[in-house]
Amino acid sequence: MRTVYVNGEYVSEEDAKVSIFDRGFLFADGVYEVTSVLDGKLVDFPGHCARLRRSLGELAMGFPMSDEDLLAIHRRLVVENKLQEGLIYLQVTRGVAERDFLFPPEETPRTVVLFTQAKPLIESALAARGQKVATVEDLRWSRCDIKTVQLLYPSMAKMEAKSRGADDAWLVRNGQVTEGSSNNAYIVLEDGTIVTRDLSNVILSGITRRAVLKCARTLQMKVVERAFSVEEALTAVEAFTTSASGFVMPVVEIDGQKIGDGMPGPTAKHLREVYIAEMRKAAI
Numbered sequence: 001m002r003t004v005y006v007n008g009e010y011v012s013e014e015d016a017k018v019s020i021f022d023r024g025f026l027f028a029d030g031v032y033e034v035t036s037v038l039d040g041k042l043v044d045f046p047g048h049c050a051r052l053r054r055s056l057g058e059l060a061m062g063f064p065m066s067d068e069d070l071l072a073i074h075r076r077l078v079v080e081n082k083l084q085e086g087l088i089y090l091q092v093t094r095g096v097a098e099r100d101f102l103f104p105p106e107e108t109p110r111t112v113v114l115f116t117q118a119k120p121l122i123e124s125a126l127a128a129r130g131q132k133v134a135t136v137e138d139l140r141w142s143r144c145d146i147k148t149v150q151l152l153y154p155s156m157a158k159m160e161a162k163s164r165g166a167d168d169a170w171l172v173r174n175g176q177v178t179e180g181s182s183n184n185a186y187i188v189l190e191d192g193t194i195v196t197r198d199l200s201n202v203i204l205s206g207i208t209r210r211a212v213l214k215c216a217r218t219l220q221m222k223v224v225e226r227a228f229s230v231e232e233a234l235t236a237v238e239a240f241t242t243s244a245s246g247f248v249m250p251v252v253e254i255d256g257q258k259i260g261d262g263m264p265g266p267t268a269k270h271l272r273e274v275y276i277a278e279m280r281k282a283a284i
Contacts, residue, residue: 003080005073005114010080013115022111023104024093028150030111031055032091034244035074036121038276040084041283042074043244047207052090055147060103061094063110071284077116086118087245091149121247122276130252130264131167131241135230136160138171138178138202145201154181168241170254176227178202180241183249184209187228188238188267195232198225208242208275215274221267230254238265247279248272 002013024030033052036043049067056063074088093111097104136157141150157169158181169181178197179185184206186196194216197203216223233239237260239251248271250264259265 002116003077004116005077005112007109007112010076016113016115018111018113019096021096021098022093023095023097024091024111024149026099027101028148029059030091030093030149031059031061031147032089032149033147035088035090036244036247036279037078037083037086037088037116038121038280038283040078041280042071042078042088043279043283044207044211045071045074045284047210048090048244051147051205051207052092056092058143058146059094059148061092061110062106063092065110065112073114077114081116081118083116083118085121086116087121088114088116090114093149119245121245124246124249126167127246127249127264127272130250130262132165132253133168133170133180133239133241133251133255134161134164134166135172135177135255136169136181138173140171143201144178144203145199145205147204151182157181165256166253170230170233172230173202175229177230177233179204180243183241183243183246185251186240186242187233187236188240188265190237191222192267193222193224194267195224195226195228197227206242206244208244208247211279212242212248212271212275215271215278219270219274234259236260238267240265240268240271248275 004013004016006016033048035048091113095108095110140153161169171178239259241249250268
C-alpha cells in the first residue's frame with residue numbers, strides 16, 4: 001500500500017481524499033510535474049521545479065510552497081515507499097471553491113497531491129524493440145507550453161493509436177509534427193542531423209528534451225530545432241521521443257511504414273545510454 005501526500009499529510013492511498021469542489025476536478029484548473037527516480041534519487045528535480053513555477057505563473061496561480069519544501073516531500077515519499085526506480089507525480093490545483101468560471105480569491109488554499117509509481121525505466125522492452133507511432137490530428141488548445149492536467153485529448157490520441165496497432169501517437173498540426181501525445185518528437189536525417197520542433201506555445205518544453213539536447217551537443221551531434229512534416233519523418237533514417245518516463249525511446253515505425261531499417265537506430269540508442277549515465281550522476 002502506497003503512502004501519498006495530500007495537503008500537508010502523508011496518508012495511505014486508500015485514505016487519500018480531495019473535495020468534489022476542487023477546481024482541478026471541475027475545471028482541470030491545475031498543473032502537474034512527473035519526476036523520474038533512479039537509484040532512489042530524483043532526476044533533474046530543479047528543472048521540474050522551474051517548469052512548475054512557469055506553468056503556475058502562466059495561470060496566475062500563486063503557490064506558497066518553496067522548492068526546498070517540495071524536495072523534502074519528494075524525498076520522504078521515496079523513503080516511505082522504498083522507491084528505487086519509477087516516478088513521482090505532483091499536482092497543484094487552484095483549490096476548493098464553489099463552482100464558478102471566475103477564479104476564487106487568491107488566498108484560496110491550493111490543493112497539492114503527490115504519489116509514487118514504481119516501474120522499470122532503464123530496462124525497457126519498448127526501448128529495446130522500438131515503438132510504433134501513428135499520426136493523429138492535433139486538436140489540443142493553443143497553450144500546450146503549460147503543463148496542465150487537461151489531458152483528455154492526449155489520452156484519446158493514445159487510444160486511437162492503440163486501435164491502429166501502434167504504441168503511441170504523434171500529433172500533427174497543419175501537416176507538421178508538433179510532439180508526441182506525452183513526449184517530444186525527433187527525427188534523424190541521413191547526414192546525422194537531429195531535428196526536433198522548436199519551442200513555442202504548441203509544444204511542451206520537455207525537461208528530458210533539454211537534457212537530451214545538451215547531451216547531443218556535448219557529443220558533437222548536430223541539432224536543428226525546427227518544424228518537420230510527416231513526409232519528412234517517413235524519409236528519416238531514425239526517429240525517437242523523449243520524456244521523463246521513457247527517457248530516449250526509439251521509434252521504428254510511423255503510420256505502418258518502417259523508419260530506416262525498422263530497428264532502433266544508433267543515435268537514439270547512444271543518446272539513451274549517455275542520458276541515463278548523466279542523470280544517474282546528477283540525481284539528488
